[in-house]
Amino acid sequence: MSEIEQRRQDVSAGLAGLKADALLVTSAANVRYLSGFDGSNGLILLTPTETHFFTDPRYEIAAKQNITGKVHVVKGPLIAAAAKIIQRKRIKRIGFESGWTQYDAYQRLRDALPRSLSLVPIGRVIEERRMIKSAAEIDIIRRSVNLNSEAYSRVLKRIRPGVRELDIAAEIEFQMKVLGAEKPAFDTIVAAGPRAALPHAHPGSYRLAGNELLLMDMGASLQGYCSDMTRTVHLGKPPKKIRDLYNAVLEAQLAGIAAVRPGVTAGKVDAATRNVLKKHKLDKAFVHSTGHGLGLEIHEPPRLGKKDPTKLAVGMAITIEPGVYIEGLAGIRIEDTVLVTQNGCEVLTPSSKEFIVL
């Protein structure tokens, strides 16, 4: 049995516990997880014994070549086609992904099915399973992380005063793609000088000056799997104040990494980074959570936020990314992708975290 078939079987086996006879999978990432399909319009109906895959004619050739199970190529809404199969199979309780199904789509499904059939909202059960990565998934994530760091190294050499933020972002994404990435895992952030204090700045036409911070937050998607890394460097010799800030963020980041091990709550890892920044009176400048899971999506459970009770477990891939943002002065973030292991964790990101001066 292939890994994908194993996943389906595991999810199917959980259906009874969810009080559902079948499951309609609508999230693109979950569809990919259970079928390998990487198009934009796919839907899976999973029964205890069968997999029905629905897509439109644009993907007919690809779907028939690559997807095991019954492939239905449909003109019009996929959900209507799925509703027909649901009735034909005499399913009584159909689970749906309530975190991914829009209110209107739910109503359309409801209207297409007899009232005797019950629609069961199921939470993020597939996402919960996805939190723990298989050896094959870890291998791809590792390659995605390495690819991302290689792109970073290549671009680092070309950064100099006069270059625009958007040139650097373009170069980062170009290198990712040449190295084999499907695409960036998210919009690359390149923010220089005071703009680095905007945690999610879009790269603009601002040209690098001689003496300032440069924050780069970048990730690749390789075979669907994301990587995520942030590095902050300085053009010209940094003033002591900036160096001190950098060291505080790095200290917090290392404390976060040191806190990662199976059984620890996500909230405790968040507290570890936050406490270091508090010691440096920088906790108010740390305006986001410590990190997040990643895999087929750039943001997946767990979330490493304040008081988050999720227990870390072997095989989770997460980011550790504290940062400080002080309007008009500085923005510094340091982020690695990290794998939870039996003994603690492995930092997958190979790029140096020394404060690089260009």
Add this chain to the structure above:
Amino acid sequence: MSEIEQRRQDVSAGLAGLKADALLVTSAANVRYLSGFDGSNGLILLTPTETHFFTDPRYEIAAKQNITGKVHVVKGPLIAAAAKIIQRKRIKRIGFESGWTQYDAYQRLRDALPRSLSLVPIGRVIEERRMIKSAAEIDIIRRSVNLNSEAYSRVLKRIRPGVRELDIAAEIEFQMKVLGAEKPAFDTIVAAGPRAALPHAHPGSYRLAGNELLLMDMGASLQGYCSDMTRTVHLGKPPKKIRDLYNAVLEAQLAGIAAVRPGVTAGKVDAATRNVLKKHKLDKAFVHSTGHGLGLEIHEPPRLGKKDPTKLAVGMAITIEPGVYIEGLAGIRIEDTVLVTQNGCEVLTPSSKEFIVL
């Protein structure tokens, strides 16, 4: 009054007709349309007299600098913060975007509000307004289209046997960004040889051979506004069969353009392209619709599909993109971005549609 304020006022003025006292705007594109906010986490509560904007601390500085109205910076779910304001303002009927609100989010909102308050699902009213572009929007779309074509011209010069599909895609997206695009409007499609028959192929490590088709479907996002273009070229001298196919698709595309004018239904434009391909016995190989609206999203209403009753109107920006896909033989698509005008339409895309032989 700024254009953005005018948009809000127009939407507010329509609230009574929707039987709602206020509107919760959750779609990222609609939030951008009504506020200019381009981050990933924003929410607007629009009452007849006030605009409340909600975001998280990552966007605090940017939001306070750029957004008019009351800005609420919130830790935790934005919807919970909005629910408080809804109660404080004694709103009785709150409209929500039912096409953009997930079932779970709807339930959370429902649970956060007293039962006496009614939740009114409103359709795509903002999208309907967005179909007609203002002069300022048309100006940006025009620049987005020109930027896209300029990126195409630059890349065309570098295509030769031995280059991989993904190198071409990387170069296209690099050029877009260097030319000032925020990002590609969608994943660039570059498909060579038999892979061109997959309408939505991901660019892969396939290296161009000497004698084959190459299909490129590309779009830029500039200040939020999308462009969209497809060109199919041939490496080496095309066989007559391929040249005939190309000419049939081009004839269909020109027929589609000729059919565009105010008052005509989208379905009629679709029929115009489809009838030409039918004449050439190629209608079964045309597996998607003729086009779609575009603007802040790459796919917006109207959809130019079979029997679509939407009437075209001055100021709509749409694509015209028939294609034929024959497994193992060929995939050819030709696509322009087109603006509906008083007298018919203006083809915005400046790139030549001659069958280019490289």
